[in-house]
Amino acid sequence: MKIQGKMFMWLSVFILVMAVVYGVWSKEPAGTTALFLAFGLAIMIGFYLGFTAKRVDVGAQDDKEADVADDAGEVGFFSPHSWQPLFLAVGGAFAFLAVAVGWWLMYFSAPLMLIALWGWVFEYYRGENRTQ
Missing domain, CATH: 4.10.860 (DNA Excision Repair, Uvrb; Chain A)
Incomplete structure (x- = not known):
């Protein structure tokens, strides 16, 4: 690093x-x-x-004598099936489209982005993914 x-x-x-x-x-x-x-x-x-x-x-x-295999292993945890980033991206696309088309489109994009962001942050605190 x-x-x-x-x-x-x-x-x-x-x-x-x-x-x-x-x-x-x-x-x-x-x-x-x-x-x-x-x-x-x-x-x-x-x-x-x-x-x-x-x-x-x-x-x-950071080690000049290291091999590629020295950095192998687990990288981290990634969500296997999350739809929230897709909905957040659609809301963001509508928000940028609102600048060109009309600001009225923000009435649809802002709630979509807020709900998707909320769902993405808290997706492991409800349902089958709930951690104990």
Whole structure:
């Protein structure tokens, strides 16, 4: 995880330099703002990965002598059958479509997104998936 943090920190430095060069050269505020926001996102991710790397065990990706098989094993738990992300994506698509078509479409997309997000967060607290 340490190497990913360093990569994002170097990426954030590059984006910052490009944002300054682009802002001075083009004098266009929208692209300059987008580049500065991308810098902020990259530095947040780099800081998080670097901060987390200090608190977890050294991974195989941080060892120069490691083999591919050293990183094998269980990655984590993933929901085998969840419909909630699909409904959340449909609600998000309707929300973005509301910008182009009309804001009235938000009356349909906002409840769909809220219900799907609620269902996704709490899907293991009800029914057959309930943990004891």
